[in-house]
Amino acid sequence: MATMELKKEGDVFVLSLINGARANTITDDVIAEYNAVLDELEAAPGNAALVVTSSDPKYWSNGIDREWLMTMPPGYLTQLASSLDRLYLRLVLLNMPTVGCLTGHTYAAAAILAATFDFRLMRADRGFFCFPEVDIHIPFTPVIHQIVNSMADRPVVNELVLTGKRIGGEEALKMKVVSAIYPGDTLLPKTMEFAGFLARKDRPMYTKLKRNMRIDLVRLQQNLPDM
Numbered sequence: 001m002a003t004m005e006l007k008k009e010g011d012v013f014v015l016s017l018i019n020g021a022r023a024n025t026i027t028d029d030v031i032a033e034y035n036a037v038l039d040e041l042e043a044a045p046g047n048a049a050l051v052v053t054s055s056d057p058k059y060w061s062n063g064i065d066r067e068w069l070m071t072m073p074p075g076y077l078t079q080l081a082s083s084l085d086r087l088y089l090r091l092v093l094l095n096m097p098t099v100g101c102l103t104g105h106t107y108a109a110a111a112i113l114a115a116t117f118d119f120r121l122m123r124a125d126r127g128f129f130c131f132p133e134v135d136i137h138i139p140f141t142p143v144i145h146q147i148v149n150s151m152a153d154r155p156v157v158n159e160l161v162l163t164g165k166r167i168g169g170e171e172a173l174k175m176k177v178v179s180a181i182y183p184g185d186t187l188l189p190k191t192m193e194f195a196g197f198l199a200r201k202d203r204p205m206y207t208k209l210k211r212n213m214r215i216d217l218v219r220l221q222q223n224l225p226d227m
Helices: 028-043 066-070 076-092 109-115 142-149 154-163 169-174 184-199 203-213 215-222
Strands: 004-009 012-017 049-054 059-061 098-102 105-107 119-123 180-182
Touching (some): 004 028, 028 076, 049 059, 049 184, 059 098, 076 142, 076 215, 105 109, 109 142, 119 169, 119 184, 142 154, 169 180, 180 184, 203 215
Parallel strands (some): 012 049, 049 098, 059 105, 119 180
Antiparallel strands (some): 004 012
């Protein structure tokens, strides 16, 4: 794959975003790569967990590649939004524990993608988390609203979505957007340690509990129109 690499360490799958030259931004091709990875993960046997990290020290992901989007036909954003909804739903309902290892800036569509993970761990000393859609004039879909609302307490979600403010690791931890923060050199080892703990959980039971807590998202996925 061109923009990401999947490997397995013990019972933990590690998906590394490797397109730092483009700030790990999202295009149709990137969405296709994510879906190919999810095909593999959903079919993988046994207990397991997923960590999504980045090889770039500055960016986890900067959201949609806006330069690429400008080359697409007028109105293409609607089609892209539908593709992203499907990807977000697959991730938020994935049949194993998921942990985001937020190594750097996590913006816009990437922040929404990070919101799909069961847990998020963030670098303490570098990088911002931000939903800037109020300022870049891109509305949330009902799927995105539901996912973001499940990420943190409602007042926190209201503040982040309606102001577009960016938050660093310490504020993200205080607002309970992330579960823990660590220095850059220990973030991935600590994430792997936590993911290893989750990978020992019974996968069918973990999946059932997660999907029951997100039953509204299960229904949204079931009711998506065919593409």
